[in-house]
Amino acid sequence: MSLVQSVDWVAIAAPVIAALAGLALLVADLFLPPERKHLLGWGAIAGLTAAALSLLPLVGDHRATFCLTDTPDVCSYRADGFTLVVQLLVFGGAVLTALLSVHDVKETGLPAGEFWFLLLSSVAGAALLPAARDFATLIIALETASLPAFALVGLRRGDRLSAEAALKFFLSSVVATAVMLLGVSFVYAASGSLHFDVIADGLAKTDPRLETLATVGVALTLVGFAFKTAAVPFHFWVPDTYVGAPVPIAAFLSAVGKAVGFTGLILVTLLAFPAYHDVWGPVVAVLAALTMTAGNVAAVRQRADAPHSAVRLLAWSSVAQAGYLLVPIAAAGWSDDPSRAVGSTLAYALMYAVVNLGAFAVVAATGSRRIADQRGLYAAHPLTALALAFFLVNLAGLPPGVIGLFGKVAVLGTAVDAGLGWLAVVMALNVVVGLYYYLRWTAQLFREPAKDAAKVRMPRVLGAATAVAAVVALALSGAPQLILKFADQALL
Numbered sequence: 001m002s003l004v005q006s007v008d009w010v011a012i013a014a015p016v017i018a019a020l021a022g023l024a025l026l027v028a029d030l031f032l033p034p035e036r037k038h039l040l041g042w043g044a045i046a047g048l049t050a051a052a053l054s055l056l057p058l059v060g061d062h063r064a065t066f067c068l069t070d071t072p073d074v075c076s077y078r079a080d081g082f083t084l085v086v087q088l089l090v091f092g093g094a095v096l097t098a099l100l101s102v103h104d105v106k107e108t109g110l111p112a113g114e115f116w117f118l119l120l121s122s123v124a125g126a127a128l129l130p131a132a133r134d135f136a137t138l139i140i141a142l143e144t145a146s147l148p149a150f151a152l153v154g155l156r157r158g159d160r161l162s163a164e165a166a167l168k169f170f171l172s173s174v175v176a177t178a179v180m181l182l183g184v185s186f187v188y189a190a191s192g193s194l195h196f197d198v199i200a201d202g203l204a205k206t207d208p209r210l211e212t213l214a215t216v217g218v219a220l221t222l223v224g225f226a227f228k229t230a231a232v233p234f235h236f237w238v239p240d241t242y243v244g245a246p247v248p249i250a251a252f253l254s255a256v257g258k259a260v261g262f263t264g265l266i267l268v269t270l271l272a273f274p275a276y277h278d279v280w281g282p283v284v285a286v287l288a289a290l291t292m293t294a295g296n297v298a299a300v301r302q303r304a305d306a307p308h309s310a311v312r313l314l315a316w317s318s319v320a321q322a323g324y325l326l327v328p329i330a331a332a333g334w335s336d337d338p339s340r341a342v343g344s345t346l347a348y349a350l351m352y353a354v355v356n357l358g359a360f361a362v363v364a365a366t367g368s369r370r371i372a373d374q375r376g377l378y379a380a381h382p383l384t385a386l387a388l389a390f391f392l393v394n395l396a397g398l399p400p401g402v403i404g405l406f407g408k409v410a411v412l413g414t415a416v417d418a419g420l421g422w423l424a425v426v427m428a429l430n431v432v433v434g435l436y437y438y439l440r441w442t443a444q445l446f447r448e449p450a451k452d453a454a455k456v457r458m459p460r461v462l463g464a465a466t467a468v469a470a471v472v473a474l475a476l477s478g479a480p481q482l483i484l485k486f487a488d489q490a491l492l
Helices: 011-031 039-053 079-106 112-131 135-153 161-193 198-203 208-228 238-245 247-271 275-300 309-332 338-366 382-396 400-418 421-445 460-479 480-488
Strands: 063-068 071-079
Touching: 011 039, 011 079, 011 112, 039 079, 039 112, 071 079, 071 112, 071 135, 079 112, 079 247, 079 338, 079 460, 112 135, 112 247, 135 161, 135 247, 161 198, 161 208, 161 238, 198 247, 198 275, 208 247, 208 275, 238 247, 238 309, 247 275, 247 309, 247 338, 275 309, 275 421, 309 338, 309 400, 309 421, 338 382, 338 400, 338 460, 338 480, 382 400, 382 421, 382 460, 400 421, 400 460, 400 480, 460 480
Parallel strands: none
Antiparallel strands: 063 071
């Protein structure tokens, strides 16, 4: 077998640019005086924008790199429609996170060079992951995205909540990775390969003596990704991690971090384990039902006047949304066209990323982590209040939040088409439960302000981040079919 590799630099340009930009900012931090450190943030935004623009030549063009020359169909990195959609989500979310972080880094005194290096390193790993077509590349990308995130969560030195959040996040992720690696080792023993295509063929013809080993390997690998996607019962790290992290990093984890976990789950189930759909299909369906229910019940219990109530509610909301995102993956286990079923997950993920990042942007812009402190926000900042209300009704799936409604209908449709009527009913009931806490928060924005309410400051850069998210959400609500058609092209 030849070890000569062919490399398509256009195909790998996006993660490479993000990684090089991070290194450049770390070096530049050594030479910039303190009063000019803020320029690093704008350099990070420029680097992320350049990485996103480097994806344009790949639109409508499927490329592969790192392929064995005598087996050109077996590649470790493939830039196809699926990769492009997820990478656009990653870089779009990263740019908005960077906009939110410019003010936060300056005001809280976070070490600028380290912060931007860690953020861009995590983004590079997240951009690499959707193109992975073997377990070695997948795990390297997953850890490259995760390890900097631990440091970002705990970067506020001397803050007890931040340190505790980073420790919980780190321990849960390490356990998930250990379980996943054990599962992958079993799969390798049963199939003799780490490449997804070869594994799929090998598991379809597994020696009966190795069938138990393969089944256990598949199950353990799924457990590892259940941690990464914050599926119940592996969701316990989410609320404390979001509360302890800087708000922009909590937003990053809720959108980009979640996309990483779900992308990996889609790749291993559809590409590596199709022969075991009767194993992972029911498991993912049950996880979806439990996750959306636990997230919504916990969100309903949040009190507006409790410390960090806005961040905690968004954290539990993200757990519930993870349950919705699992539904199309479960449906793929029974579907005749699993790739199209998973397209609904990507469409919903794109919608969720826009409006959830927008909600976090408003929390960061108002400088308050309590819902009670946003009471009467409309009186002081009407446009910001209207933007937050729009984000929340999208998360709830109510008009005029058209993209939220379309996303939930698309997800429900996959469950019905796959014959999972019970799961569709569970999701419909959970959507109704979600209406309560999303609308309760929305109502707070338009009530009379409390007499002792603190004055809300609105830094320009945070207002700009909120406006960007609102404009994108409004544009997609005007033409929701665009996001559905775009995600529909992401076939594996």
